[in-house]
Amino acid sequence: MRIFEQMESQVRSYIRAFPAIFATAEGAKLTDDHGNEYIDFFAGAGTLNYGHNNPMVSEALIEYIKGNGVIHGLDLATTAKRDFLETFYSTIMQPRHMEYKVQFTGPTGTNAVETALKIARMVKRRSNVISFTNGFHGLTMGSVAVTGNAFYRDESFINRTNVSFMPFDGYLGPEVNTAEYLRKFLDDYSSGVDLPAAIILETVQAEGGINVASDEWLREVEQICRAYDILLIVDDIQVGNGRTGTFFSFESSGISPDIITLSKSIGGGLPLAMVLLRPELDQWRPGEHTGTFRGNNLAFVAATKLFSYWQGTDMTEAVAYREKIVRERLGEIAAKYPQIEATVRGKGMINGLKIPAQNFCSEVSREAFERGLIIELAGANDDVLKLLPPLIIEEEVLRAGLDIIDEAIGAVLEKKENLITGNGSDY
Incomplete structure (x- = not known):
């Protein structure tokens, strides 16, 4: 060593x-x-x-490389990206009656979170975001600002304004409905919590200690978002891609997030991150949010093969x-x-x-x-x-x-x- x-x-x-x-x-x-x-x-x-x-991934990658498939393409159209998008739509989105725009970000989960926060603030023209106790959303500046653990925050010397933390489901014990707690803060103009552009959450807080939000709590938070014109961002980077049993971790709750962040297993072990956003939220100007490695063609090849696990x-x-x-x-x-x-x-x-x-x-x-x-x-x-x-x-x-x-x-x-x-x- x-x-x-x-x-x-x-x-x-x-x-x-x-x-x-x-x-x-x-x-x-x-x-x-x-x-x-x-x-x-x-x-x-x-x-x-x-x-x-x-083996499905290995064989597909070898074939793609041997055929001189495009490895790096910025956001150019490639056969690998085309096949990924077509398969993702037909296998994942269409059966779930989901209509989202797909945005490829830099190659890691924190890039997806940064993108989601940026577009939410831009669309709503508000700076505040609500996150939850024990939440983990990444370690770049915007992402760590909505991450709760002091280990990652204490010495980062970031501007921690524009984020308010609320108690996650169960944080105050089973007798306290923290969704109602959240609603109380939003109702009270003297609470000190500014109306946020978005609420970001994990349905299962993985790094935070395997804290599982109930379906009822998730539905209440979604209702709050609708009542107060707040965007709901679900960070499905670690607990999506089938980890909870359904492809998206929130499916059993019936909620419909405005924005979803995906990474980790979406690329089958290769770097890939993406944001799903409701079409009306896709208000970027061309080139307004870029990245040299936005969209990994090898990961597209891997992911396209792995979607076969979700047929049925x-x-x-x-x-x-x-x-x-x-x-x-x-x-x-x-x-x-x-x-x-x-x-x-x-x-x-x-x-x-x-x-x-x-x-x-x-x-x-x-x-x-x-x-x-x-x-x-x-x-x-x-x-x-x-x-x-x-x-x-x-x-x-x-x-x-x-x-x-x-x-x-x-x-x-x-x-x-x-x-x-x-x-x-x-x-």
């Missing part, structure tokens, strides 16, 4: 949690340069919903089947170790095990890595083990990974007990 320590910035992160040099990857597994195999419950932070090196209901049913396995097994683990006071949370194939003891989840993640499982953390205090495996993970691999979580928790508890009783000195 010496070359990484010597050459790479201190900002590197996941390499510290998972200190191996990975050489190959396939499906839900990674293999390091010593041949050690790891089950991947991280999936590129939600970028690899369809697994590492999905097979993918939704597959996610529901795997969700049942995960939730039941996590429930068993929580019951097996009552002393850790674990609670299960999540939806579809984004699930978490919240364990309140300080640093316990970090220790479990390290122990799991030693046993061949990659699993990251979530929540402001890193107190949630975050399960984010590929949607197409094989059942036996999924169960094996869940078993490792069980073993890792047991091992951490045993080390703690040994430390207390003096039976061990290596912890």
